[in-house]
Amino acid sequence: MCQDxxxxxxWSSVPANAGAIFNEQRLINEPEPLSLDQIPFPYDDSxxxxxxxxxxxxxxxxxxxxxxxxxxxxxxxxxxxxxxxFAKLSPSTWALTTLxxxxxxxxxxxxxxxxxxxxxxxxxxLQVSKDFGATSDQAEAVAEAIIRHEDMGVDGxxxxxxxxxxxxxxxxxxxxxxxxxxxxxxxxxxxxxEVVKAHPRLLWSEFFAxxxxxxxxxxxxxxxxxxxxxxxxxxxxTLMKKWE
Numbered sequence: 001m002c003q004d005x006x007x008x009x010x011w012s013s014v015p016a017n018a019g020a021i022f023n024e025q026r027l028i029n030e031p032e033p034l035s036l037d038q039i040p041f042p043y044d045d046s047x048x049x050x051x052x053x054x055x056x057x058x059x060x061x062x063x064x065x066x067x068x069x070x071x072x073x074x075x076x077x078x079x080x081x082x083x084x085x086f087a088k089l090s091p092s093t094w095a096l097t098t099l100x101x102x103x104x105x106x107x108x109x110x111x112x113x114x115x116x117x118x119x120x121x122x123x124x125x126l127q128v129s130k131d132f133g134a135t136s137d138q139a140e141a142v143a144e145a146i147i148r149h150e151d152m153g154v155d156g157x158x159x160x161x162x163x164x165x166x167x168x169x170x171x172x173x174x175x176x177x178x179x180x181x182x183x184x185x186x187x188x189x190x191x192x193x194e195v196v197k198a199h200p201r202l203l204w205s206e207f208f209a210x211x212x213x214x215x216x217x218x219x220x221x222x223x224x225x226x227x228x229x230x231x232x233x234x235x236x237x238t239l240m241k242k243w244e
Contacts, residue, residue, distance in 0.1 A: 010093060045091075048099070051129065062207040065199040065201065071168075076188075118223055171239075
């Protein structure tokens with residue numbers, strides 16, 4: 001793996017403990033507001049465009065909007081808190097990760113296998129992204145991040161986009177993080193407002209809590225059970241409540 005691909009595709013190793021990657025002081029004060037024009041979605045990338053067309057067909061509208069929101073939250077987090085990484089990270093690799101991260105929850109996939117949705121979705125995303133023109137390194141980075149996106153903990157390390165997909169999805173799903181103080185200050189309220197206006201929540205908290213309960217009901221061994229009381233935390237998301 002060349003050094004350029006390591007930075008480009010988010011392979012940089014960071015602590016699994018999200019609290020350890022931040023200077024906590026940065027989260028005490030409100031971050032700079034960013035408009036979506038400052039963190040644009042890479043619609044002109046061929047692999048991303050084909051993937052977007054695909055997920056438009058297979059994902060629930062609620063899930064697709066969630067995936068678009070976390071693209072912007074993740075880019076905002078990176079630009080605001082990790083500008084050196086932002087300067088090198090491929091928006092296309094991040095977009096592929098966000099678009100495909102919940103592929104395992106699609107109607108045709110959730111009951112197609114006994115595997116946990118994140119693990120099956122990551123494996124499927126590896127092939128899908130390659131089929132649509134992603135490089136092997138890019139597709140593998142996407143798959144690794146998706147497979148580990150519910151793997152929240154404090155021990156060991158994870159890739160940068162693996163950590164980022166955890167941060168961005170948690171921000172949208174529950175609005176709180178067990179290992180990051182002042183988590184609500186990760187993104188400026190004005191940015192949050194603009195993101196939700198562009199990609200409405202469509203009662204996401206209710207919809208996703210129901211999806212998690214469905215998976216846990218039909219797959220009581222699934223990885224989602226690692227996140228204790230996850231469905232209840234989703235329903236209790238006060239950070240995003242005004243848009244539900």
